Protein backbone atom coordinates (compact mmCIF):
# COMPACT_ATOMS: atom_id res chain seq x y z
CA UNK A 258 0.00 0.00 0.00
CA UNK A 259 1.45 3.35 -1.04
CA UNK A 260 0.29 6.54 0.66
CA UNK A 261 1.13 9.95 -0.75
CA UNK A 262 0.74 13.05 1.41
CA UNK A 263 -0.48 16.00 -0.60
CA UNK A 264 -0.61 19.63 0.53
CA UNK A 265 -3.39 21.51 -1.26
CA UNK A 266 -2.99 25.25 -1.83
CA UNK A 267 -6.02 26.12 -3.99
CA UNK A 268 -5.15 29.86 -3.75
CA UNK A 269 -7.13 32.60 -5.47
CA UNK A 270 -9.74 33.18 -8.17
CA UNK A 271 -10.25 30.08 -10.32
CA UNK A 272 -7.52 28.23 -8.36
CA UNK A 273 -9.97 26.51 -5.95
CA UNK A 274 -12.40 25.79 -8.83
CA UNK A 275 -9.85 23.86 -10.90
CA UNK A 276 -8.09 22.20 -7.96
CA UNK A 277 -11.42 20.71 -6.83
CA UNK A 278 -11.60 18.83 -10.16
CA UNK A 279 -7.98 17.65 -9.88
CA UNK A 280 -8.68 16.31 -6.40
CA UNK A 281 -11.65 14.38 -7.84
CA UNK A 282 -9.22 12.70 -10.24
CA UNK A 283 -6.86 11.76 -7.40
CA UNK A 284 -9.80 10.36 -5.40
CA UNK A 285 -10.84 8.34 -8.45
CA UNK A 286 -7.37 6.77 -8.66
CA UNK A 287 -7.61 5.92 -4.98
CA UNK A 288 -11.07 4.37 -5.52
CA UNK A 289 -9.88 2.30 -8.49
CA UNK A 290 -6.59 1.11 -7.04
CA UNK A 291 -6.69 -0.15 -3.48
CA UNK A 292 -2.88 -0.12 -3.34
CA UNK A 293 -2.68 3.66 -3.70
CA UNK A 294 -4.03 6.23 -1.25
CA UNK A 295 -3.67 9.96 -0.76
CA UNK A 296 -3.94 12.11 2.36
CA UNK A 297 -4.91 15.70 1.70
CA UNK A 298 -4.32 18.76 3.88
CA UNK A 299 -5.68 22.06 2.65
CA UNK A 300 -3.90 25.34 3.39
CA UNK A 301 -5.91 28.59 3.13
CA UNK A 302 -2.98 30.68 1.90
CA UNK A 303 -3.27 33.29 -0.84
CA UNK A 304 -4.55 36.83 -1.32
CA UNK A 305 -7.59 36.55 0.98
CA UNK A 306 -5.26 35.25 3.70
CA UNK A 307 -2.97 38.22 2.99
CA UNK A 308 -5.81 40.73 3.37
CA UNK A 309 -6.73 39.20 6.74
CA UNK A 310 -3.24 38.48 8.10
CA UNK A 311 -0.83 40.77 6.23
CA UNK A 312 1.11 37.79 4.83
CA UNK A 313 0.59 35.31 2.00
CA UNK A 314 1.27 32.22 4.11
CA UNK A 315 1.85 31.30 7.76
CA UNK A 316 5.24 32.30 9.19
CA UNK A 317 6.19 28.65 9.56
CA UNK A 318 4.50 27.73 6.26
CA UNK A 319 7.63 26.31 4.67
CA UNK A 320 8.25 24.19 7.77
CA UNK A 321 4.64 22.91 7.65
CA UNK A 322 4.91 21.94 3.98
CA UNK A 323 8.21 20.06 4.37
CA UNK A 324 6.60 16.78 5.41
CA UNK A 325 4.45 16.42 2.24
CA UNK A 326 5.29 14.36 -0.83
CA UNK A 327 3.80 16.96 -3.15
CA UNK A 328 2.15 20.36 -3.18
CA UNK A 329 -0.83 20.84 -5.49
CA UNK A 330 -1.32 24.55 -6.17
CA UNK A 331 -4.16 26.33 -8.00
CA UNK A 332 -3.12 29.93 -8.64
CA UNK A 333 -2.18 32.98 -6.64
CA UNK A 334 -2.74 36.66 -7.31
CA UNK A 335 -5.81 38.86 -7.18
CA UNK A 336 -6.69 42.52 -7.71
CA UNK A 337 -6.14 44.35 -4.43
CA UNK A 338 -2.83 42.66 -3.64
CA UNK A 339 0.24 43.69 -5.67
CA UNK A 340 1.41 40.81 -7.91
CA UNK A 341 4.99 41.28 -6.68
CA UNK A 342 3.79 40.31 -3.18
CA UNK A 343 1.45 37.46 -4.12
CA UNK A 344 3.88 35.80 -6.51
CA UNK A 345 7.13 36.35 -4.65
CA UNK A 346 5.89 35.65 -1.10
CA UNK A 347 4.15 32.38 -1.92
CA UNK A 348 4.84 30.77 -5.29
CA UNK A 349 8.43 31.88 -5.83
CA UNK A 350 9.21 31.42 -2.12
CA UNK A 351 8.09 27.78 -2.23
CA UNK A 352 10.00 27.13 -5.47
CA UNK A 353 13.15 28.59 -3.97
CA UNK A 354 13.01 27.26 -0.40
CA UNK A 355 12.30 23.74 -1.66
CA UNK A 356 14.99 24.01 -4.33
CA UNK A 357 12.49 23.14 -7.07
CA UNK A 358 15.05 24.01 -9.67
CA UNK A 359 13.42 22.16 -12.56
CA UNK A 360 10.24 23.44 -14.18
CA UNK A 361 8.90 20.88 -16.67
CA UNK A 362 6.33 22.29 -19.07
CA UNK A 363 5.06 19.97 -21.80
CA UNK A 364 4.12 21.59 -25.11
CA UNK A 365 2.00 18.82 -26.55
CA UNK A 366 -0.91 19.16 -28.92
CA UNK A 367 -3.60 16.79 -27.67
CA UNK A 368 -6.15 17.46 -30.41
CA UNK A 369 -5.49 18.91 -33.89
CA UNK A 370 -8.45 21.31 -33.63
CA UNK A 371 -6.73 23.16 -30.76
CA UNK A 372 -3.83 24.72 -32.62
CA UNK A 373 -4.15 28.00 -34.51
CA UNK A 374 -1.22 26.87 -36.68
CA UNK A 375 -2.17 25.91 -40.20
CA UNK A 376 -1.18 22.39 -41.26
CA UNK A 377 0.30 21.36 -37.87
CA UNK A 378 -0.86 18.19 -36.18
CA UNK A 379 -0.12 16.23 -33.01
CA UNK A 380 3.06 14.81 -34.47
CA UNK A 381 4.45 18.31 -35.17
CA UNK A 382 3.87 19.73 -31.68
CA UNK A 383 5.11 17.41 -28.98
CA UNK A 384 8.02 18.60 -26.88
CA UNK A 385 9.10 19.32 -23.34
CA UNK A 386 10.45 22.66 -22.12
CA UNK A 387 12.78 22.36 -19.13
CA UNK A 388 13.02 25.78 -17.53
CA UNK A 389 15.57 26.77 -14.89
CA UNK A 390 13.42 27.58 -11.88
CA UNK A 391 15.61 28.78 -9.03
CA UNK A 392 17.80 31.68 -10.13
CA UNK A 393 18.64 33.45 -13.42
CA UNK A 394 16.66 36.55 -14.23
CA UNK A 395 14.14 35.82 -11.41
CA UNK A 396 16.76 35.70 -8.65
CA UNK A 397 15.37 38.94 -7.22
CA UNK A 398 18.82 40.55 -7.10
CA UNK A 399 19.19 44.23 -7.80
CA UNK A 400 18.73 47.70 -6.43
CA UNK A 401 16.57 50.80 -6.75
CA UNK A 402 18.63 53.90 -6.30
CA UNK A 403 17.59 57.56 -5.98
CA UNK A 404 13.91 56.63 -6.10
CA UNK A 405 11.78 59.42 -7.57
CA UNK A 406 14.78 61.62 -8.34
CA UNK A 407 15.95 62.61 -11.83
CA UNK A 408 19.03 60.40 -11.38
CA UNK A 409 16.88 57.35 -10.52
CA UNK A 410 18.52 54.01 -11.44
CA UNK A 411 17.15 50.48 -11.21
CA UNK A 412 19.29 47.36 -11.46
CA UNK A 413 17.89 43.87 -12.03
CA UNK A 414 20.68 41.35 -11.97
CA UNK A 415 20.56 37.92 -13.58
CA UNK A 416 22.22 35.35 -11.35
CA UNK A 417 23.68 32.29 -13.09
CA UNK A 418 25.74 30.13 -10.74
CA UNK A 419 27.85 27.25 -11.99
CA UNK A 420 25.94 24.86 -9.75
CA UNK A 421 22.54 26.17 -10.89
CA UNK A 422 23.40 26.25 -14.58
CA UNK A 423 25.12 22.87 -14.65
CA UNK A 424 22.39 21.02 -12.80
CA UNK A 425 19.51 22.20 -15.02
CA UNK A 426 21.48 21.51 -18.19
CA UNK A 427 22.51 18.07 -16.89
CA UNK A 428 18.88 17.30 -15.99
CA UNK A 429 17.87 18.17 -19.57
CA UNK A 430 20.61 16.00 -21.09
CA UNK A 431 19.50 13.11 -18.87
CA UNK A 432 15.88 13.59 -19.97
CA UNK A 433 16.88 13.70 -23.65
CA UNK A 434 19.12 10.64 -23.27
CA UNK A 435 16.49 8.64 -21.38
CA UNK A 436 13.80 9.31 -23.96
CA UNK A 437 16.11 9.24 -27.00
CA UNK A 438 15.18 12.77 -28.03
CA UNK A 439 17.18 15.76 -29.30
CA UNK A 440 18.05 18.62 -26.95
CA UNK A 441 17.84 22.31 -27.87
CA UNK A 442 19.37 25.01 -25.70
CA UNK A 443 17.82 28.47 -25.91
CA UNK A 444 19.92 31.46 -24.86
CA UNK A 445 20.97 34.92 -26.01
CA UNK A 446 24.73 35.15 -25.97
CA UNK A 447 24.92 37.84 -28.67
CA UNK A 448 23.35 40.42 -26.32
CA UNK A 449 23.81 39.04 -22.79
CA UNK A 450 27.55 38.90 -22.93
CA UNK A 451 28.20 37.37 -19.49
CA UNK A 452 25.28 35.20 -18.42
CA UNK A 453 24.38 33.68 -21.75
CA UNK A 454 27.94 33.20 -22.97
CA UNK A 455 28.44 31.25 -19.73
CA UNK A 456 25.19 29.30 -20.32
CA UNK A 457 26.34 28.30 -23.83
CA UNK A 458 29.75 27.22 -22.52
CA UNK A 459 28.20 25.05 -19.81
CA UNK A 460 25.79 23.53 -22.37
CA UNK A 461 28.77 22.51 -24.48
CA UNK A 462 30.85 21.30 -21.52
CA UNK A 463 28.12 19.10 -20.03
CA UNK A 464 27.29 17.86 -23.53
CA UNK A 465 30.69 16.13 -23.69
CA UNK A 466 29.31 13.63 -21.16
CA UNK A 467 26.38 12.88 -23.49
CA UNK A 468 27.82 12.18 -26.95
CA UNK A 469 24.69 10.20 -27.87
CA UNK A 470 22.38 13.25 -27.49
CA UNK A 471 21.96 15.32 -30.65
CA UNK A 472 21.94 19.01 -29.75
CA UNK A 473 20.91 22.36 -31.19
CA UNK A 474 21.37 25.89 -29.89
CA UNK A 475 19.14 28.84 -30.72
CA UNK A 476 18.92 32.49 -29.75
CA UNK A 477 15.66 33.14 -27.91
CA UNK A 478 14.33 35.41 -30.66
CA UNK A 479 14.86 32.75 -33.31
CA UNK A 480 13.45 30.09 -30.98
CA UNK A 481 10.25 32.16 -30.55
CA UNK A 482 9.87 32.22 -34.32
CA UNK A 483 10.48 28.47 -34.64
CA UNK A 484 7.95 27.71 -31.85
CA UNK A 485 5.35 29.17 -34.22
CA UNK A 486 6.54 28.28 -37.72
CA UNK A 487 8.41 25.03 -37.11
CA UNK A 488 7.56 23.49 -33.70
CA UNK A 489 8.49 20.08 -35.10
CA UNK A 490 12.15 21.09 -34.66
CA UNK A 491 11.89 20.65 -30.89
CA UNK A 492 11.91 17.54 -28.70
CA UNK A 493 13.49 18.63 -25.38
CA UNK A 494 14.29 22.31 -24.80
CA UNK A 495 16.37 23.72 -21.94
CA UNK A 496 16.40 27.40 -21.14
CA UNK A 497 16.63 30.04 -18.43
CA UNK A 498 13.93 31.16 -16.01
CA UNK A 499 12.69 34.22 -17.93
CA UNK A 500 13.03 32.77 -21.43
CA UNK A 501 11.26 29.60 -20.32
CA UNK A 502 8.43 31.59 -18.80
CA UNK A 503 7.81 33.52 -22.00
CA UNK A 504 8.42 30.69 -24.46
CA UNK A 505 5.98 28.39 -22.70
CA UNK A 506 3.20 30.96 -23.12
CA UNK A 507 3.86 30.64 -26.87
CA UNK A 508 3.76 26.90 -26.23
CA UNK A 509 0.33 27.32 -24.61
CA UNK A 510 -0.89 29.46 -27.51
CA UNK A 511 -0.05 26.78 -30.11
CA UNK A 512 -1.63 23.94 -28.12
CA UNK A 513 -5.01 25.31 -27.04
CA UNK A 514 -4.44 28.19 -24.63
CA UNK A 515 -3.94 28.77 -20.92
CA UNK A 516 -6.68 26.33 -19.92
CA UNK A 517 -4.45 23.45 -21.01
CA UNK A 518 -0.89 24.44 -20.06
CA UNK A 519 0.66 22.68 -17.09
CA UNK A 520 3.95 22.79 -15.23
CA UNK A 521 5.74 20.73 -12.60
CA UNK A 522 8.21 22.38 -10.20
CA UNK A 523 10.56 19.58 -9.30
CA UNK A 524 13.16 18.95 -6.68
CA UNK A 525 14.52 15.88 -8.51
CA UNK A 526 16.48 14.63 -5.49
CA UNK A 527 13.18 14.46 -3.52
CA UNK A 528 14.86 16.13 -0.55
CA UNK A 529 11.91 18.54 -0.49
CA UNK A 530 8.36 18.32 -1.83
CA UNK A 531 7.79 19.11 -5.50
CA UNK A 532 4.92 21.34 -6.61
CA UNK A 533 2.38 20.72 -9.36
CA UNK A 534 0.28 23.54 -10.82
CA UNK A 535 -1.46 24.77 -13.93
CA UNK A 536 0.56 27.49 -15.69
CA UNK A 537 -2.39 29.89 -15.76
CA UNK A 538 -3.15 32.49 -13.10
CA UNK A 539 -6.26 33.18 -11.03
CA UNK A 540 -8.22 34.57 -14.03
CA UNK A 541 -10.22 37.22 -12.08
CA UNK A 542 -12.20 37.93 -15.28
CA UNK A 543 -13.96 34.53 -15.11
CA UNK A 544 -13.61 33.46 -11.48
CA UNK A 545 -16.79 32.55 -9.59
CA UNK A 546 -18.67 31.70 -12.78
CA UNK A 547 -17.87 27.99 -12.79
CA UNK A 548 -16.55 28.07 -16.37
CA UNK A 549 -12.78 27.77 -15.86
CA UNK A 550 -11.15 24.97 -17.80
CA UNK A 551 -9.79 22.41 -15.29
CA UNK A 552 -7.76 20.43 -17.86
CA UNK A 553 -4.44 22.15 -17.04
CA UNK A 554 -4.97 21.32 -13.36
CA UNK A 555 -5.87 17.72 -14.24
CA UNK A 556 -2.79 17.44 -16.46
CA UNK A 557 -0.79 18.51 -13.36
CA UNK A 558 -2.15 15.42 -11.64
CA UNK A 559 -0.78 13.35 -14.54
CA UNK A 560 2.66 14.94 -13.98
CA UNK A 561 2.33 14.27 -10.24
CA UNK A 562 1.60 10.58 -10.87
CA UNK A 563 4.66 10.35 -13.17
CA UNK A 564 6.75 11.91 -10.40
CA UNK A 565 5.39 9.34 -7.93
CA UNK A 566 6.56 6.69 -10.42
CA UNK A 567 2.96 5.70 -11.15
CA UNK A 568 3.46 6.40 -14.87
CA UNK A 569 0.60 4.14 -15.98
CA UNK A 570 -1.78 6.53 -14.18
CA UNK A 571 0.00 9.55 -15.66
CA UNK A 572 -0.55 8.07 -19.12
CA UNK A 573 -4.19 7.14 -18.66
CA UNK A 574 -4.99 10.65 -17.39
CA UNK A 575 -3.41 12.07 -20.53
CA UNK A 576 -5.29 9.72 -22.83
CA UNK A 577 -8.54 10.57 -21.01
CA UNK A 578 -7.83 14.28 -21.62
CA UNK A 579 -7.46 13.44 -25.33
CA UNK A 580 -10.82 11.67 -25.29
CA UNK A 581 -12.61 14.52 -23.53
CA UNK A 582 -11.23 16.99 -26.04
CA UNK A 583 -12.95 15.11 -28.84
CA UNK A 584 -16.30 15.29 -27.01
CA UNK A 585 -17.65 18.68 -27.94
CA UNK A 586 -20.32 18.58 -25.20
CA UNK A 587 -17.80 18.14 -22.37
CA UNK A 588 -15.46 21.08 -22.94
CA UNK A 589 -15.53 24.55 -21.37
CA UNK A 590 -16.24 27.88 -23.16
CA UNK A 591 -12.56 28.79 -23.65
CA UNK A 592 -12.38 25.81 -26.04
CA UNK A 593 -15.69 26.61 -27.70
CA UNK A 594 -17.85 24.31 -25.54
CA UNK A 595 -20.62 24.96 -23.06
CA UNK A 596 -19.67 22.68 -20.17
CA UNK A 597 -19.07 23.96 -16.66
CA UNK A 598 -15.82 23.32 -14.74
CA UNK A 599 -17.63 20.75 -12.62
CA UNK A 600 -19.39 19.19 -15.61
CA UNK A 601 -16.06 18.60 -17.33
CA UNK A 602 -14.60 17.17 -14.12
CA UNK A 603 -17.51 14.76 -13.64
CA UNK A 604 -17.35 13.52 -17.23
CA UNK A 605 -13.58 13.15 -16.83
CA UNK A 606 -14.06 10.84 -13.86
CA UNK A 607 -16.52 8.68 -15.84
CA UNK A 608 -14.11 8.38 -18.77
CA UNK A 609 -11.10 7.76 -16.55
CA UNK A 610 -12.94 4.94 -14.80
CA UNK A 611 -13.69 3.32 -18.18
CA UNK A 612 -10.18 3.76 -19.58
CA UNK A 613 -8.49 2.53 -16.39
CA UNK A 614 -10.61 -0.63 -16.54
CA UNK A 615 -9.71 -1.12 -20.21
CA UNK A 616 -6.01 -0.77 -19.38
CA UNK A 617 -6.38 -3.17 -16.44
CA UNK A 618 -5.30 -0.62 -13.87
CA UNK A 619 -8.12 -1.43 -11.46
CA UNK A 620 -6.89 -3.20 -8.33
CA UNK A 621 -9.45 -4.29 -5.73
Ligand SMILES: NC(=O)c1ccc[n+]([C@@H]2O[C@H](COP(=O)([O-])OP(=O)(O)OC[C@H]3O[C@@H](n4cnc5c(N)ncnc54)[C@H](O)[C@@H]3O)[C@@H](O)[C@H]2O)c1
Pocket residue numbers: 271275331332333334335336340344348515516517534535536537538539540541542543548549550551553591
Ligand atom coordinates in the same frame (compact mmCIF):
# COMPACT_ATOMS: atom_id res chain seq x y z
N1 LIG B 1 1.09 30.44 -11.15
C1 LIG B 1 0.33 31.43 -10.72
O1 LIG B 1 -0.19 31.38 -9.63
C2 LIG B 1 0.09 32.60 -11.63
C3 LIG B 1 0.47 32.56 -12.97
C4 LIG B 1 0.15 33.66 -13.79
C5 LIG B 1 -0.52 34.75 -13.25
N2 LIG B 1 -0.84 34.75 -11.94
C6 LIG B 1 -1.64 35.84 -11.33
O2 LIG B 1 -3.01 35.69 -11.73
C7 LIG B 1 -3.63 36.98 -11.83
C8 LIG B 1 -4.26 37.11 -13.20
O3 LIG B 1 -3.24 37.10 -14.19
P1 LIG B 1 -3.47 37.14 -15.76
O4 LIG B 1 -4.86 37.63 -16.03
O5 LIG B 1 -2.31 37.82 -16.37
O6 LIG B 1 -3.33 35.61 -16.23
P2 LIG B 1 -4.39 34.43 -16.15
O7 LIG B 1 -3.69 33.20 -16.59
O8 LIG B 1 -5.05 34.39 -14.85
O9 LIG B 1 -5.51 34.79 -17.27
C9 LIG B 1 -5.17 35.13 -18.62
C10 LIG B 1 -6.40 34.88 -19.52
O10 LIG B 1 -6.56 33.47 -19.69
C11 LIG B 1 -7.84 33.06 -19.24
N3 LIG B 1 -7.67 31.79 -18.49
C12 LIG B 1 -6.67 31.48 -17.65
N4 LIG B 1 -6.85 30.26 -17.13
C13 LIG B 1 -8.00 29.79 -17.67
C14 LIG B 1 -8.71 28.58 -17.50
N5 LIG B 1 -8.29 27.59 -16.69
N6 LIG B 1 -9.87 28.42 -18.19
C15 LIG B 1 -10.31 29.38 -19.01
N7 LIG B 1 -9.67 30.55 -19.22
C16 LIG B 1 -8.52 30.75 -18.54
C17 LIG B 1 -8.34 34.16 -18.32
O11 LIG B 1 -9.74 34.20 -18.29
C18 LIG B 1 -7.70 35.40 -18.93
O12 LIG B 1 -8.50 35.91 -19.97
C19 LIG B 1 -2.53 37.99 -11.55
O13 LIG B 1 -2.64 38.38 -10.20
C20 LIG B 1 -1.24 37.22 -11.79
O14 LIG B 1 -0.15 37.70 -11.04
C21 LIG B 1 -0.56 33.70 -11.12
